[in-house]
Amino acid sequence: MSKRKKFYALFLSFAAALTLTFTGCGASKGGNSSSLASLSNAISSASSSAAKERSSSVNSGASSSSETQASSSSSKAGQTTSSAAASSSRTTSASSSKGTSQKTADIVVDPVKMYTTAAVNFREGPDTSYGVIKKLESGTEVTKNAENGSWSRVEYDGKKGYISSDYLSDKKKEKTDYSTGQAVSGTTFVKKAPSDCLIAIDAGHQGKANSEKEPDGPGSSTMKAKVATGTSGAASGLAEYQLTLQVSLKLQKELESRGYKVLMIRTTHDVNISNAERAKIANDAGADAFLRIHANGSDDPSVHGCITACQTASNPYNANLYNACHTLAQDILDCFCAATGAKKQYIWEVDNMSGINWCKVPVTIIELGFMTNPEEDLKMATDDYQYAMVKGIADGVDAFFGN
């Protein structure tokens, strides 16, 4: 048994044992694919955005990501192995299983409608060494009826085949009408080139908090402080507003280098801009995505990891943006954790954030990590880790716009 096959078998036994534990979370937070993906991340911390099973057309268009291609042997076909089965060092040699029977049995699941989250290969077997039946467009509806490791057995157009579970979701990506920022229901997500995208970045907080109050949403009678103090580093001594600006300035450069237009809400600490005003600036500029950079704090110093946030599906102000925001939050969380190795916490759905409630454009809060965890705090204060975080966030933006 090759190293890779051993790993794969090991993964399967984990997956079989843990599938039940994970399905609850997956079902409500974007599908089994993400729960399997998080499982694979947990097992293979080396897994990265290199490990993708997109079709060659997508890979070739994603050359801005330095990790899109894992090796020359696999990149010829524009394919890398799935993230669950392989880290970037375990690319397929395309030599083993083609033409032989499957090494592992499918685990049958109740048939469920799923959608491809990117252009992806529909294959004859659960491995990149199997032939491609057809390349499916992003947003294609398939029926999943079994799992095999990190792969899903699906039916499409009367044919049975396999798709990497990383590229399936139980939610269809929403298309956003970029002139109004409103998500259009029931349509598939449409790719948007970086040069057509304006990304607004808000470095959370500011030098001096502002305890004056403002409504936490348009027309709301609930009042909240305009800008809270934020947390601070248990070991580094950094204030949250300092960390968020350091990261935001690096993120600006990274996104601009990938071709995006960027709007910075603040570039110094000496500002006084309320959370509602920050959202309005992003709205007025017609931002295609609004990234609110924050860091977390907890009474429990052992808590660490990344959380992204969006509104709930029943938010009274902008529930119409829920699908777009949740997708953005998911894409960034996944890519952030792949790039940094940070613990993947969860997507926090919350309706009392002024900076979200006032938004008319897709928004997510990125809680980079916990400044109350000394180890994570010190890591986040370093340039190296800040560049890793920024790469992960930018990869998530690429994923969201199909780049």
Ligand SMILES: [Zn+2]
């Ligand atoms: Zn904050």
